[in-house]
Amino acid sequence: MDMASVGEPVPPLLRGLVRAPARRTAESGAASTTADPATELKQHLAGKSETERERILVELVCDQVAVVLGYASGQAIEPGHAFKDLGFDSLSAVELRNRLNAITGTRLPATLVFDYPTPVSLGRFLREEITPADGPATEPVFGELDRLESTLSALGSDSETQRRVMERLQGLVAKWSAGGTGPVSGTATALDDDADDDSEIESATADEIFKLIDDEFGMS
Numbered sequence: 001m002d003m004a005s006v007g008e009p010v011p012p013l014l015r016g017l018v019r020a021p022a023r024r025t026a027e028s029g030a031a032s033t034t035a036d037p038a039t040e041l042k043q044h045l046a047g048k049s050e051t052e053r054e055r056i057l058v059e060l061v062c063d064q065v066a067v068v069l070g071y072a073s074g075q076a077i078e079p080g081h082a083f084k085d086l087g088f089d090s091l092s093a094v095e096l097r098n099r100l101n102a103i104t105g106t107r108l109p110a111t112l113v114f115d116y117p118t119p120v121s122l123g124r125f126l127r128e129e130i131t132p133a134d135g136p137a138t139e140p141v142f143g144e145l146d147r148l149e150s151t152l153s154a155l156g157s158d159s160e161t162q163r164r165v166m167e168r169l170q171g172l173v174a175k176w177s178a179g180g181t182g183p184v185s186g187t188a189t190a191l192d193d194d195a196d197d198d199s200e201i202e203s204a205t206a207d208e209i210f211k212l213i214d215d216e217f218g219m220s
Contacts, residue, residue, distance in 0.1 A: 038105025038130075045131055053131050058123030064099045065119060068092050079120045083113040104130050 041060075045053050062074035069087055071077065077086065083093070093113040101108050106129050109115065116122040155161055 036105070037103050041103060041105075042130065050127070054124055054127045057126045058119055060103065061100070061119040061123045061126070064096055064103070067099070068096050077119060079123070080118055082117045083119075084117070088113055100126070106130055 045056060048056065058079050059074060062077040062079055064074075065077050065083075065086065066072070066074045069092065088096070094110060097108050097110055097112045100106075100112070104126060106126075108129075112122065116125045152165065155165070
């Protein structure tokens with residue numbers, strides 16, 4: 001979507017999801033644009049839980065409804081209200097459909113607001129259309145691991161905290177190495193089966209522990 005062709009302010013949620021006007025840099029003089037909005041939206045949704053994806057998409061619908069109806073922002077739109085009660089007619093319904101087509105990269109029906117009569121039901125439909133059905137929740141797991149790594153990096157030099165965290169990580173790695181059985185904490189029980197592994201893990205640095213987790217989960 002080209003912001004210049006829209007001719008209206010872009011709601012905050014969509015500022016990273018629309019195509020910015022081409023700009024020339026002083027160094028190269030070459031035009032550059034942001035990535036395709038549909039691609040950015042899918043990247044934004046990646047790794048999110050099903051509930052979070054739905055929340056984001058309902059907000060997206062509300063923001064676009066606000067643009068179509070001339071409201072200042074999507075916060076003025078009640079997600080549970082029917083589109084017809086919000087003032088939609090056939091023309092505004094088609095305009096909303098066209099905007100969502102451009103942002104999601106999905107070909108949506110002209111009867112969209114009649115088939116899904118509220119922002120909530122429409123947001124739920126979009127989640128099912130543009131995001132894959134949740135499997136074993138692998139993406140959220142990797143997201144949690146990324147967050148864990150970030151948290152551990154900010155721990156500082158508290159040796160007692162580092163020791164306790166290391167014990168929990170050792171127990172987790174030992175459990176997964178054993179095929180997902182055994183205790184998560186209490187590393188003495190979890191690691192007694194393999195003294196060599198115990199020695200290697202106890203002497204490992206934090207970076208080495210993360211590398212071991214990466215290798216175990218096939219993340220490298």
